[in-house]
Amino acid sequence: MKLFFHLLSLPTLLFFFFFLHAGVSIGPLQFTHPLDPLTKQEITLIQTIILSKYPTKTNTVNFHYVGLDDPDKATVLKWLSTAARTSRNAFVIAIVNSQVHELTINLRTSQVVSDNIHRGNGFPTLTVEEQSEALQLPFKHGPFVESIEKRGVNLSEVVCSGFSVGWYGETQSKRVLRIECFLKEGTVNIYVRPINGITIVADLEQMKIVEYHDHFVVPVPKVENTEYRASHLQPPFGPKLHSFASHQPQGPGFSIKGHSVSWANWKFHIGYDVRAGVIISTASIYDPEVHKSRSVLYRGYISELFVPYQDPSEDWYYKTFFDAGEFGFGQSMVSLEPLHDCPPQAQFLDVTVAECDLIREVRSDVTLIVRSVVTVGNYDNVLDWEFKTSGSIKPAISLSGMLEVKAVNITHNDEIKEEQHGILVSEHSIGVYHDHFYIYHLDFDIDGVDNSFEKTSLKSVQVSDNSSKRKSYWTTSSEILKSESDAKIKLGFSPAELVLVNPNKKTSTGNNVGYRLVPNAAAHPLLTEDDYPQKRGAFTNYNVWVTPYNKTEKWAGGLYVDQSRGDDTLAVWTQQNRGIENKDIVLWYVVGIHHVPCQEDFPIMPLLSTGFELRPTNFFERNPVLKTLSPGFVEWPGCEKP
Numbered sequence: 243m244k245l246f247f248h249l250l251s252l253p254t255l256l257f258f259f260f261f262l263h264a265g266v267s268i269g270p271l272q273f274t275h276p277l278d279p280l281t282k283q284e285i286t287l288i289q290t291i292i293l294s295k296y297p298t299k300t301n302t303v304n305f306h307y308v309g310l311d312d313p314d315k316a317t318v319l320k321w322l323s324t325a326a327r328t329s330r331n332a333f334v335i336a337i338v339n340s341q342v343h344e345l346t347i348n349l350r351t352s353q354v355v356s357d358n359i360h361r362g363n364g365f366p367t368l369t370v371e372e373q374s375e376a377l378q379l380p381f382k383h384g385p386f387v388e389s390i391e392k393r394g395v396n397l398s399e400v401v402c403s404g405f406s407v408g409w410y411g412e413t414q415s416k417r418v419l420r421i422e423c424f425l426k427e428g429t430v431n432i433y434v435r436p437i438n439g440i441t442i443v444a445d446l447e448q449m450k451i452v453e454y455h456d457h458f459v460v461p462v463p464k465v466e467n468t469e470y471r472a473s474h475l476q477p478p479f480g481p482k483l484h485s486f487a488s489h490q491p492q493g494p495g496f497s498i499k500g501h502s503v504s505w506a507n508w509k510f511h512i513g514y515d516v517r518a519g520v521i522i523s524t525a526s527i528y529d530p531e532v533h534k535s536r537s538v539l540y541r542g543y544i545s546e547l548f549v550p551y552q553d554p555s556e557d558w559y560y561k562t563f564f565d566a567g568e569f570g571f572g573q574s575m576v577s578l579e580p581l582h583d584c585p586p587q588a589q590f591l592d593v594t595v596a597e598c599d600l601i602r603e604v605r606s607d608v609t610l611i612v613r614s615v616v617t618v619g620n621y622d623n624v625l626d627w628e629f630k631t632s633g634s635i636k637p638a639i640s641l642s643g644m645l646e647v648k649a650v651n652i653t654h655n656d657e658i659k660e661e662q663h664g665i666l667v668s669e670h671s672i673g674v675y676h677d678h679f680y681i682y683h684l685d686f687d688i689d690g691v692d693n694s695f696e697k698t699s700l701k702s703v704q705v706s707d708n709s710s711k712r713k714s715y716w717t718t719s720s721e722i723l724k725s726e727s728d729a730k731i732k733l734g735f736s737p738a739e740l741v742l743v744n745p746n747k748k749t750s751t752g753n754n755v756g757y758r759l760v761p762n763a764a765a766h767p768l769l770t771e772d773d774y775p776q777k778r779g780a781f782t783n784y785n786v787w788v789t790p791y792n793k794t795e796k797w798a799g800g801l802y803v804d805q806s807r808g809d810d811t812l813a814v815w816t817q818q819n820r821g822i823e824n825k826d827i828v829l830w831y832v833v834g835i836h837h838v839p840c841q842e843d844f845p846i847m848p849l850l851s852t853g854f855e856l857r858p859t860n861f862f863e864r865n866p867v868l869k870t871l872s873p874g875f876v877e878w879p880g881c882e883k884p
């Protein structure tokens with residue numbers, strides 16, 4: 243799938259890439275920014291500090307989140323202009339003796355600043371270690387071994403995967419994980435060979451299986467046609483594509499100091515968080531007219547990804563995943579493969595804990611892309627932040643990976659007698675209907691912190707007084723939205739321009755400077771608002787939300803998402819209906835995909851891409867691309883000098 247990606251992502255004109263050594267590690271200490279992610283040394287220090295407070299001799303301690311407790315925004319903004327030394331704190335969620343602790347550590351003094359116990363609903367992000375440990379449990383569980391024997395399957399060829407359980411109205415929740423197993427015999431594509439009919443629930447605190455049922459036996463989908471690795475595929479093949487090369491003769495077009503990137507007219511910072519993955523911060527663009535950089539985006543990252551499956555049956559109803567809060571986007575980041583995931587000249591940024599993100603440059607429609615790949619369970623998410631010299635920022639998502647398949651006793655649509663909640667994508671294999679809802683946190687600071695949200699509606703006007711030969715036309719009417727309720731918007735019903743403006747700053751012709759959200763096709767949730775998964779994922783009720791900046795409101799599905807009950811979501815915060823006019827405000831944008839699987843998605847799905855644009859709107863006096871110098875011309879076979 244990664245190969246497809248590389249080819250698809252290339253532009254059609256000349257490419258000016260540059261070749262750098264892949265995997266180059268950029269020393270994080272050369273240049274420090276207050277939003278730099280925690281270093282390896284800092285993470286070790288944090289562990290030492292916490293383990294000296296709670297020695298493992300007498301305590302069980304597990305780290306579920308370790309990240310930067312980002313300094314207050316005012317401090318960061320001050321640092322940008324004065325480079326004044328800032329505090330450096332870490333925020334940690336650890337389970338100590340089965341209690342959830344929230345600790346703040348001062349990394350300058352090595353002190354625990356605060357240590358509070360979380361008593362509310364929901365549990366922290368699952369750790370990779372506890373999942374691996376739980377996934378070994380079935381193999382030591384007698385009834386499971388019997389179930390496998392009953393199915394005539396070789397136990398050594400079985401692998402298991404963990405699934406968060408969600409919340410369905412129960413008053414008591416325990417930290418548990420559902421486990422489902424697959425047959426890996428003859429395939430690397432395990433998700434298409436489920437061993438269905440077995441329910442396994444493991445208690446993560448006691449680390450044992452607490453529920454086990456074997457309800458029914460269905461055939462495990464066959465191994466034929468599940469292969470996707472090019473080296474293992476058999477002919478016939480399609481026509482061979484011509485190879486291509488690309489070259490950037492003058493070397494890198496961008497510079498990286500620590501985690502701060504300068505490229506063309508842009509400057510920004512690339513952070514990393516185990517939960518959010520890549521975070522873009524303090525993005526500003528140089529405006530040649532005024533000879534200075536102007537702030538655009540204080541912080542942008544994916545706050546949550548909600549993936550509810552649409553099969554209400556006993557074995558599937560619970561599959562309503564929140565991939566960032568339950569599994570951690572950052573800790574699910576995978577290494578990009580040079581040459582396959584990225585052009586050979588990409589520069590890699592190493593991140594501690596997880597692997598890498600990278601930057602690549604493409605010239606022609608000049609663009610810089612910051613890319614990371616996050617693999618949660620069966621899906622790969624290729625996440626891009628594209629910066630353009632025009633001032634646009636284009637976040638994009640490309641999905642690939644394996645479908646999560648339900649095994650059924652059916653080989654043809656003619657045999658279907660009851661609702662299957664999906665499409666028969668191969669013999670015995672139903673690709674179950676589901677959604678992917680990504681929510682972006684976009685903390686704009688357009689030319690300063692205080693911004694407003696302007697909605698410009700496009701309206702038909704009918705001419706009835708004979709003043710024109712026309713009977714109708716359209717015009718706009720703009721309003722500055724005053725409160726959180728005003729700014730809850732379902733897109734796609736009536737045309738409107740949505741612009742973050744700085745009401746304190748106007749262009750020479752008197753327009754408010756701003757950035758517009760150019761959305762993609764809107765997807766709306768189809769679950770009812772009183773359904774449990776939808777309460778937990780209530781941040782998808784609208785496509786657009788605006789909140790006043792509040793440092794604690796980072797995670798749209800809540801700080802504790804595993805088995806959350808929907809009491810700490812963006813939908814709840816905005817019930818306060820706070821004012822959003824001429825304030826530091828945050829735009830939240832939901833990108834949704836309803837996924838009705840098809841046969842081409844099997845055994846592995848070709849890239850499905852979507853994205854949106856944050857586009858300067860009366861931000862510049864005129865098209866800023868005009869002032870961007872073109873890259874020089876390079877001799878290229880078959881390409882005439884203009």
Ligand SMILES: *[C@@H]1O[C@H](CO)[C@@H](O)[C@H](O)[C@H]1NC(C)=O
Pocket residue numbers: 396397398399
């Ligand atoms: C079961 O799988 C293991 C590991 O792949 C293999 O060595 C063994 O021969 C298999 N046993 C049977 C009965 O097929």
Ligand SMILES: *[C@@H]1O[C@H](CO)[C@@H](O)[C@H](O)[C@H]1NC(C)=O
Pocket residue numbers: 458459460651
């Ligand atoms: C599946 O189909 C086979 C053959 O028609 C039948 O023997 C078996 O009972 C079916 N299993 C289920 C779970 O319906």
Ligand SMILES: *[C@@H]1O[C@H](CO)[C@@H](O)[C@H](O)[C@H]1NC(C)=O
Pocket residue numbers: 706707708
């Ligand atoms: C518009 O023009 C039509 C035809 O000339 C006439 O019948 C009608 O009364 C006019 N309407 C108005 C509002 O002037």
Ligand SMILES: *[C@@H]1O[C@H](CO)[C@@H](O)[C@H](O)[C@H]1NC(C)=O
Pocket residue numbers: 792793794795815
């Ligand atoms: C910040 O958000 C939290 C959660 O919505 C809320 O409890 C708190 O009052 C907010 N703080 C301010 C200063 O608005």
Ligand SMILES: [Cu+2]
Pocket residue numbers: 676677678837
């Ligand atoms: Cu999907």
